[in-house]
Amino acid sequence: MISKSDLSDGDLLRSMLAGDEEALALLYRRRQAAVYRFALQMSGSKPIAEDVTQEVFLFLMRDGHVFDPARGSLSAFLFGVARNHVLRRLRVEQLLAPLGDDPDEDLPSLHATSDFCPLEDLTRTETIESVRKAVLSLPPKYREVVVLCELQDVSYVETAEILGCAIGTVRSRLHRARALLLEKLRPAAEVEETNATTVKSARCFA
């Protein structure tokens, strides 16, 4: 006999829409983490990520019948809904953000614990922090591609479905996003050196 946990997402969704609470719980436990992480990586805010996760599953409860399995997986569908909610929230937050607000205030602590080498751990944490900040500083259309393809391991095809664009667009956006990230992650010393060289050159030519 097949237990409910072995059922596919589509079957669980159907059961949920028919009023099966257990199906909702199973579906939520199966998919909530990805949705939550996506929202968190996109917004950099825990409360927004929580709200978006809740909104996504409320939408599924209310309008789950609009999901068409022929058009893609339920996972992609949920990412699409989450993306819409995140972008909407970001627009609102942008309008309402008070001056001097620290965007990193809500970010979860990413300080990993290491038993071996505190220095190495520190370096690793610093790297993660800098990458996270660089990702968050990307324009949304590049950020979402990086989050989906690099951080969520979503295929290009599914990413194209989620974003509603061609695979080629996904590839080119990802390429551009990586280039932007490289620029942002270039070591500060190197940047300073470049600036200094420029200044020197300027002086020489002056």
Add this chain to the structure above:
Amino acid sequence: MNDEEKLTHGLKALKAEMETLAAPAEVEVKLLRAFRTRHVVTPIVPKRSNSRFWLTAALAAMLLIAISVVAYRVNRGVDDRRNVAKEEQPKISPKVDNKPVSHEQLAGIEAPEPLPQAPKPKHIRHANVRRPENMQLANHVNTEIATDFIPLSYMSAANLQDGGQIVRVELPRSALAKFGLPVNMDRYNEKVKADVLFGVDGLAHAIRFVQ
């Protein structure tokens, strides 16, 4: 390690760092609460058996059939009796001998016995008289609904004694209004059927409207 590799490494590290993150448990609690609110559990009421309904329907149908059969038989019986009566109708015109009767003959007859009275012919309704099958009256079609005959202004009872003739005509719907009948304005342009009763004098004496 070049920049690209460093970036890939950094992204992987970030991914691994966030791998364990998940929405807090309170979100699930809120969702399940919302789900229960949306899907209010209604106690399952046992369905009322349809057998009672069908039993009632069957009884009603049987009753209807029985009434129809009885009505049909009664009707048929009445028709049969009428037919029998028609067949048994005596000839009420006995032959009269016109020969002159002599006095002797009259003397021989003492007291004339009262003749057995001829049986009184049963009254036969004219309605029972069959009309030729091909004869159709204006109101012959059962589906038609007709008003009563409305006398026209110059009608007098004496003129109808000799009979008359009914002629089916079509009139503009406005004619209904002239006789004080309601007019359906949606069908104002359509014509309305009417039976006009003509007397022997050739004048129209009454009219009735047919639908």
